[in-house]
Amino acid sequence: xxxxxxxxxxxxxxxxxxxxxxxxxxxxxxxxxxxxxxxxxxxxxxxxxxxxxxxxxxxxxxxxxxxxxxxxxxxxxxxxxxxxxxxxxxxxxxxxxxxxxxxxxxxxxxxxxxxxxxxxxxxxxxxxxxxxxxxxxxxxxxxxxxxxxxxxxxxxxxxxxxxxxxxxxxxxxxxxxxxxxxxxxxxxxxxxxxxxxxxxxxxxxxxxxxxxxxxxxxxxxxxxxxxxxxxxxxxxxxxxxxxxxxxxxxxxxxxxxxxxxxxxxxxxxxxxxxxxxxxxxxxxxxxxxxxxxxxxxxxxxxxxxxxxxxxxxxxxxxxxxxxxxxxxxxxxxxxxxxxxxxxxxxxxxxxxxxxxxxxxxxxxxxxxxxxxxxxxxxxxxxxxxxxxxxxxxxxxxxxxxxxxxxxxxxxxxxxxxxxxxx
Ligand SMILES: Cc1cc2nc3c(=O)[nH]c(=O)nc-3n(C[C@H](O)[C@H](O)[C@H](O)COP(=O)(O)O)c2cc1C
Numbered sequence: 433x434x435x436x437x438x439x440x441x442x443x444x445x446x447x448x449x450x451x452x453x454x455x456x457x458x459x460x461x462x463x464x465x466x467x468x469x470x471x472x473x474x475x476x477x478x479x480x481x482x483x484x485x486x487x488x489x490x491x492x493x494x495x496x497x498x499x500x501x502x503x504x505x506x507x508x509x510x511x512x513x514x515x516x517x518x519x520x521x522x523x524x525x526x527x528x529x530x531x532x533x534x535x536x537x538x539x540x541x542x543x544x545x546x547x548x549x550x551x552x553x554x555x556x557x558x559x560x561x562x563x564x565x566x567x568x569x570x571x572x573x574x575x576x577x578x579x580x581x582x583x584x585x586x587x588x589x590x591x592x593x594x595x596x597x598x599x600x601x602x603x604x605x606x607x608x609x610x611x612x613x614x615x616x617x618x619x620x621x622x623x624x625x626x627x628x629x630x631x632x633x634x635x636x637x638x639x640x641x642x643x644x645x646x647x648x649x650x651x652x653x654x655x656x657x658x659x660x661x662x663x664x665x666x667x668x669x670x671x672x673x674x675x676x677x678x679x680x681x682x683x684x685x686x687x688x689x690x691x692x693x694x695x696x697x698x699x700x701x702x703x704x705x706x707x708x709x710x711x712x713x714x715x716x717x718x719x720x721x722x723x724x725x726x727x728x729x730x731x732x733x734x735x736x737x738x739x740x741x742x743x744x745x746x747x748x749x750x751x752x753x754x755x756x757x758x759x760x761x762x763x764x765x766x767x768x769x770x771x772x773x774x775x776x777x778x779x780x781x782x783x784x785x786x787x788x789x790x791x792x793x794x795x796x797x798x799x800x801x802x803x804x805x806x807x808x809x810x811x812x813x814x815x816x817x818x819x820x821x822x823x824x825x826x827x828x829x830x831x832x833x834x835x836x837x838x839x840x841x842x843x844x845x846x847x848x849x850x851x852x853x854x
Contacts, residue, residue: 434604435463437611440513440547442538443483445473446520448554448597453478455519455600456486462604469493469509471525471538495537506537510545515611518542520554520597523565529577530568548610549577554597561594580606584667585830601825625669626841631708632670633765634662635715635749637677639695643741644726651716655679657771657811658714660833662687665710668837673705677715695721695746702749703762710840711765713750713791716773721746754790767843768792769836772816773799782816793817795836815839 439459443452456466468483468491480491495506510516518525518538525538529551534540542549551572559565560582573579581598598606636658641649655676662674663684672687675698683689690701695717702711723744730739750770757764768791772782775798782796794816811832815822824835 433463434459434608434611437464437515437607438513439464439466439607440509440516440541441466441468441483441487442516442518442525442542443468443470443474443478444518444520444522444525444538445471445476446522446554446597447477448520448552449474449477451597451600452519453482453486455517455603456483458600458604459607460487462608464607465489467492467509467513469538469541471536473522473524474538492537495540506540507544509537510541510547513545513547515607516542516545516547516549517552517603517607518549519552519603521551523553523555523559523562523568526551526553526565526568526572530571550580550603550606550610551577552580552597552603552606553582553595555582555595557591557593557595559595578606578610583828583831584664584834585828596831599825599827599831601827602831605825626845627665627710627837628669630670630710630844631706632662632665632672632710632712633675633702633705633708633753634658634665634672634712635675635677635698635702635717636662637679638716639677639698639718639746640693641695641718641721641746642693642725643722644728644730646729649718649721650678651718653677653679653716655681655715656809657829657832658712659684660830661712661714661836662689664830664833664837665712665840668841670710673701673708675701675705675715695749699747699749699752702753707763708765709844710767710769711753712769712836713753714771715749717749718746720744748789750791751789754792767840769840770794772796775799779814779816779821782814783821786816795832 443449459466466487467489468487470480470483470491470493484491528539529542532543534543580603582594583596583598584594585596637655638651638653659681662672666672666687674687674689676689676691678693692698692701698715720743723742753765754768756762770789770791772785772794774781778796778798782794786794796814796816797811809828810826811829812826813824813832
């Protein structure tokens, strides 16, 4: 909780400024008060009126306003805060902060403060990776500015890569980590490609179980989450085989995709991928298949009863991979991660599933219709391991994937002792 904490939120001019409105709500729900400073460019993206309505406080933008300066001067603004949060932090404001400029109220407040500063960058991937921005961020980090994000993912400019502002919940977690001891900021692996040399297999999408040559049993899985995880692992340097059921989305780049239809084929493809360090079972594998699929189309006969469909269980891919070591010659992946898609008793069922299947981690996600997970862009998951339950904020599927990949990289980077205590 952030009871009584005072946040000075500086909103600069980026598309992600709309997320800062949500950030104000999340902070106030946790008991913090929020006062906003907006840059001239920021006001092109969100209105000071929205910030004022959500923060229930005056919004400051003009350095030379006589009333503002007499009532709440620029030095006073930072003095009266426990933490300054720059979100979105544009390439421009980061450059101005790094150069020590004081050319508008936002920059002056940041320069004049002795309070901790958190920046949530948001910009086009090329702006983020430009040597100038890289150098500015390094400078600011050396001077003690804390950064949260940016995340990888699709951007408003139709590009993909690092540059998306962290989600409000992630920024709140970082703020809580800075202001309280309750929630440490999410830990990132120390190297850019920490999974280099690791092999991974990821399953994704639904399976399709034939009833006859034209009909099948399947489910609504889109493959978005599994594909994003495969991409995120590949971006961290892992050699990834993605085993995908039938989906409408494109094969990710930078990894090998094997297309399958049924659960039997999916399991065979996973085993054919050879010895791997990491297995992530994100596919929604059908529990049952037709016990006797017909070789030709089952005909509808006038006046006769519909045919009975006898079902048989499908192989359990997660349990099979989790117990691979039991068979001579087959090596179990060092880390097996499953998903538990549940509509009720989410965490309890997932804890039980982890034990039953023998996997290391379970990501439990709510797939009730109200959650909109299947086919949707977001996912709310809980990571269940031997150490307990980690609640993750609702994140875009790409961000869930990046976070899981980071978490996996950290797992492998820790010495065995630390891992045991995990
Ligand atoms: C439609 C549009 C979107 C923009 N989005 C971003 C962005 O996401 N990140 C960024 O650094 N700059 C972005 N810019 C450029 C900034 O608005 C511009 O650099 C401005 O000077 C930033 O000023 P400030 O840092 O004082 O708010 C965008 C510009 C436009 C026109």
